[in-house]
Amino acid sequence: MAGNTVSLPYEEPGIALILVQASFVLLLNVVNSILDRLVYCGLLGQVLIGIAWGSPGAKWLSTRVEEVVVQLGYLGLILLVYEGGLSTSFTSLKANLLLSSAVALTGIGFPIALSYSLQGLVGATALQAFAAGAALCSTSLGTTFTVLNSSGLSNTRLGVVLSSAAMMDDVVGLVMVQVISNLGAGNISPVTIVRPVLVSIAFAAIVPLICYFTVKPLTLVLNSYREAHPSSKLHTVLCHGQTAFVIHTLLLIALVTGSSFAGTSNLFAAYIAGAVISWWDTELPHPTCPTEDKLEKCNEGTVNTTTGGDGIISKPSTDDALGSENRTITPSAPQNEKDGNPAGRHTSSQESETGPAIYEHYYQQAVSRILQPFFFASIGFSIPITRMFSGSIIWRGIVYAILMTFGKMVCGLWLVRIPVSSKSNRLRGLGKKLRLRSIPHIWGKTAKIKPAKSTTSQEGADDTTVTARTNTVPECRPSTSTHSTPYPPKPFSIHPPLIMSLAMTARGEIGFLISAVAEANGVFSSSSTSTFSKESDIFLIVTWAIVLCTMIGPLGVGLLVRRVKALEEKKEREMEGGGRDVLGVWGVQ
Template identity: 60%
Template structure:
């Protein structure tokens, strides 16, 4: 009878939390931020500390947090993951993305094919079936989006060309991995469940989102925005014009777009993380590629009356108006700074995500690591062997940034050959001066054999000849100045994280990892081996990136005293 009354109670009775609960939960949240700051300062990978705190406070460790609290942490942490991926979409530079799309695709394809291929060694290690080996490879072909964006942000590489290649390749890997989640969840342990609909539907839905959303932006959003911009130009004091200039309006619009795409993707059968990235990229496209009213259109009418201070021509305003006319009279290609997607995210989301939701997400990863079940001898050595193979599979992605004189370089040269030139601010004045020049003017000989037509800048450009060769878009057979960009890319691709745990957990819960024999003692051996690989890769990847970035910082400091540029074109800001 009491149970029946509990189910129909009109409200939740309020009870003050006891002091133990307050101390445990407050120490949990505070330590997540403290250890993140400490690890970021030392190794640029504070997320590792947050994962360890999750292990210690959660079910795998001391069990100080109740199951109900852990479930809430997982749910809030996943919201943080969605916002992290959304932020990654906001940082997308479309000119740079287009320019590096072939290279990013090659990196992503390598990161997908090699882990799946090497996972078939599990047939010898654990007598796994081909379907089980494929499911394990699907879990290990992913790249942690949350880890990728966090590492890029903490290392300051998120807007560089290296960051563009890494984030887009990681997204492609995870899109494939997340499509495989839908496939594996439908397969189960019975091969009779395999059908065309099971495999094709998640793939087609994901492709539909990747194709339909850009088409809607091009043929619906763009014309509507152009007409709205024209109206705002002719009616600067209208309610619509003033409303669209408010950051509150931009916040509501961006949030509704994110919610709509995430909801639609979930019901359609594809990844909501993929939809979050598309939402961020759509806002970034709208900010950078769609014409908006220029700043002087939004000034009050009172400024049109001449005054004593307006008699002298304002050259800066004339230049701004001339630049606006190149697009459309009174039109600028950028919205008001306070209404851009990045500004709205910084104003409304950044603090909550960085201080609460992001730490909870990485702590929730720690909750899912069965630390007490991983240390059986037969599991440990197989897990380490499989981890080594999975690390090597992802480290191979870095080879695309290493210019080597092998047959492999022939295909690599094609990726660079058809990459269009894009205007990117550089680390040197020389690169900034020549970024719009044609590549056919590049010197064909070794450094020092090139004659610059402008002799007035000879003293300035001589120490920059090395930087010019580093930033050349053509693929040469000479040794690279530094392999640090390749190491950063390779190590960042190693981290599996949330997507890997998700795929392996789905495969385990649906019986894909269950043994074919009747021996129940080895029921979860494959799952534990895969978990070993995911855990170690998630630890080693960010750790490797952090150590490499730390070394790059030191090398860049030495460069200021006459050393050479370390990252070259890969460290150039793509914005």
């Protein structure tokens, strides 16, 4: 009878089911809000709620409901990664690409190397140790982007390095899923192993090429048409936020779908989709749109708009019929430069069309209140908490978790800046002075080289002369300039390396996925199996490490961010080091 059903009969849910599901959704948000305010890691509370309400705990949620929560949660993960791509700063990304690659390779190599300790710890084979290391070499993208957003570090240099390194780790981790499944099934061939790698590289290389050689020229041609026909229907349609929403969503769906069929990570494709939109918003010029209340008038032809040479739309005054001057509506150049928006890019009238604005308007509430909590709760569903509390499993899992934490903590060493002694600074400064004095013709005439005090003591000194002299002689620049020396005169701080290390420590969804695939394909089952559980010992030990690392990482980052914010507030109150971030160059956007 069930197979012949053509529709789902509507049945009113019972009060017990309503209370369970309502308490589940409400507590996910309440606990997240409380922990975010305290230690910036509300996701830990959501994982614990998933354990308590799901199969590992009280089993208040049915298996069918858990499956729906997992599916919706993964949709939230895709949108979280997409949001991370939208916040990508291409200037910082290009400047720190080598550093991000070094951090990612360190975070992959050390956990895999340290995982071979399982051979002595639990009698694992080399293949099983490699599979365990593959599960622990990943970094939880959902956890990373959630921590960055809640701490306000997503747009900083530290956030860019961290998010790009985590993305590289997860791409490698998702490639490992294919490798592990092939190893378990005994179907080992170069094509099945190399294909995910090549497809990932192709996505990372081909999409930017398409953007540069296709999207950019088409955008410039379209801009020329819109500037020449500011009252056209096409210009009016493109000025609507709904149009941007449709285009952004179609791009995201297309890349995610294409990556899934091609054999690479759909999370990687979601990040690329967000990065493409960020590039289009910030790196390409766009004509200014009229405000929303004038769009209908533009369609009706009641407002005569003209476009200046710089692409900024202007409107004649109502007194033009009497011969008065036209008034041009243009944003001031200094304000654009201050905000980092060159002339011709998005202004206040177009901010509603940018990727972050579209995401905030159409996606943010659903993701932050429903989909993101479901994702972290689904991680809790995957933890076999009742089968992990065996004496031998607990201490081995803790030892392995310590090793895996150390394997990711090493990544922070790339951000450590060793303080240089004052003697070294004096020697460097002396060498610079000697070098400049030996070739004065490169920097200008020696007659213009004056001591700093002589320029300030002259009451009527010409500003142009002073400026030229300052630009001509490098040592006349202020010593606080970040470009004057590769070692800024800022206090040595271990906060950026520790934040990087602890944020990379969280494993989360990809780690559970790889370990589950290895267990399902029998990679872990050949070792000695615990008499108290159906799962293999190695699987339970790996699960312990993933759980502990996923909790230690966000909690540590939250406590550090709380400490950093307290130090910034203290500096602000005491007026010491005003305008200088506690994170130094890593806190710069």
